[in-house]
Amino acid sequence: MFFKSFLIFLSLLFYLSSLAAENIVLVEQAEDIHPSILKGKSKKFSSPVGSYQTLLKSRGKGGIKCLIYKVPLPNKPQSGVLFFIKGKNSCPLAEKEKREVLYEGIKRLEAFDIDWDKRFSFKLRLNYGDNKERVLTLFIPFPTAEKSYWPGVRPIRHREEKNRSLVEGDICHIGCSQEKSNCQSCPQGQWTAFLSLNCPGEVSGLCGAEKCGQRGQNACVRMTTYRQRVDCEGMKKYVYCSFGRELECQSNGDLTCR
């Protein structure tokens, strides 16, 4: 009898300990914490239905890791999912196979007991299954990237080093291409703006300082235009050459000075 009780006690202890271990999550280098959680108010995540709510992101050397909650749909009340997902620069929500599911079948999720003064933590209460409840505590080591009490002082963020190194004369940005500018990778960050007849609405960039206006160089930019089609004569309002030089339109759309 005594032995049986002892065994039950041990099993309960084992169960409780594993429970305790499971419910605490440590999040290093947290940023982009959900605004409602950051404001320190408790928040029930119930809308918009079916949406993915980013609770926070954690940035490390390998990329970023997001904690996402998928809000359940009204016709599927237990379809809420809480998961981690990793990505390089953003979290690929559509790639279900990359998810590290923490809990699924969630009916309700609430953030509460939010403390940014002492413990730097908040809790998530999950209701799932048949009225089962779980409380998850997230600790975010101080200081977080979000807290900017101190102007000019911030925790180091891991940044992706661009592999491509540019030299003077390289095009560092193509206007109207939807690509991100790479002009900060020009030698000593020096670059010059120019426009093309094919893209008068967005500035392009060339590595090197003062590389416009002179003979054989691109024309310099005065301003871009919303107009879709501009002829060579019309471009004189938007670009300029150095005094005494004239604008020349090349067949490939380049605007140069002669």
Next chain:
Amino acid sequence: MLMEMFDFSGKKKIIVGFILLALGGLSSYFAVFYYKTSNRNSQEKVPSVVWELVLDRVSRVWSGDFSLQDEYFSEACSELSLTQGLDNSLIPKSLKACHPYLFRCFFEGRKSSVKHKTEFFNYEVLFKAGESKRRGASNLEVDIKVGEDKKSFELTSFCRQVELPQGVYWADNKAKKEERLWHTSGIRYFIDKHLVRNLDVKLWLAKKEDLKRLEGLKEKYGAKKGKDLFSPSVDLLPEEMKAFCSDRRQEVLSSRVKAAITFHHGRKSFSDILTFPPSFNTPPHPFGLRLQESPAHLAAKGAPYEKKEACLKIKASECHNSDDNDHLLYGMGWLGVSELLGGPAEYVVNLEFPRKNLHPSSYYHAMSSRVHEAGVRVFWSGRGHRRIDFNFFTTPFFENSVDHYDVGFRCMKKILRSNVL
């Protein structure tokens, strides 16, 4: 039913009991381990509030809120003779702010502490040897150690620069007003709030090997000390100015950006800059929407003006070397950029009119001179600082009999914000 589950006999009892005991012990250990590491903050090796006190202190010093006469600081920076004969009250906070060298003098090797309740917590700022390896990093990276806790931070140069809001601005004076307008077009301009200082050039020269006429310059700057180090640098030639700015991943201020910040923005409010063009009656000074807000305008009209207030706006000849009125910082305009009118003449890069590369408004001109206006440009050959090196065309020349004229400069940075507008 629960009891039946555990109905073993004899040896099995002992084995099962042993296994359960071991598992129970292990899981308790892990639970405690997780709890302890997760709760590191509330376990309080170093309380968060102590970190807050330390970061308060560090960020204040980084913002220039410290005395140059601080004993530790003066000794640490002694080889620069920085504080020789210096009255700290004469040096504005903004000239000490966001300055890696001064910050390092203040904190390197210094053992400091903060008090929380009744306990003292020691802290130290640790600097990394050599330049930052991260390409493009223009901020200072440090480790801050509080007790046994150490964390890495970067200190940004937010206080040295200000961003020009996106929108359309006036460029230099031209016959047709429409041709004077230009738009930032998604290019972000970060402009240095002050002219480049002697201290910065002195530090730069110490690391520079490959410039012509270097030895002469090094000797000249080696002799500068005390308050003079916080004055604008006025001896460089354009090639050296460009090299200085380029080594900081910046470029020399362009003529049209100088015009944009020296004219008033010409709109009813700051937030209108993005959506409205400037008024055609925009005053050619950065102090406000009315012409009368410029002391130069009042002086030119023969109207009375208050000298002390005037010298805080334009450092004209009446203000230079005069005890009460020679302020280190003056001429702050609508954007928060200082030293826009008066002071040394300012060199600018002008790609459209290369022979209009100098803003002549300086302390060689009286307050009533018409040079103290935005958009005025003359020519500097960049070969020297003598009369023969300047061509003012029809603009009144420097009123000074000595054949040497100071030319200052400042840097700016351009960042392309792609997929904008």
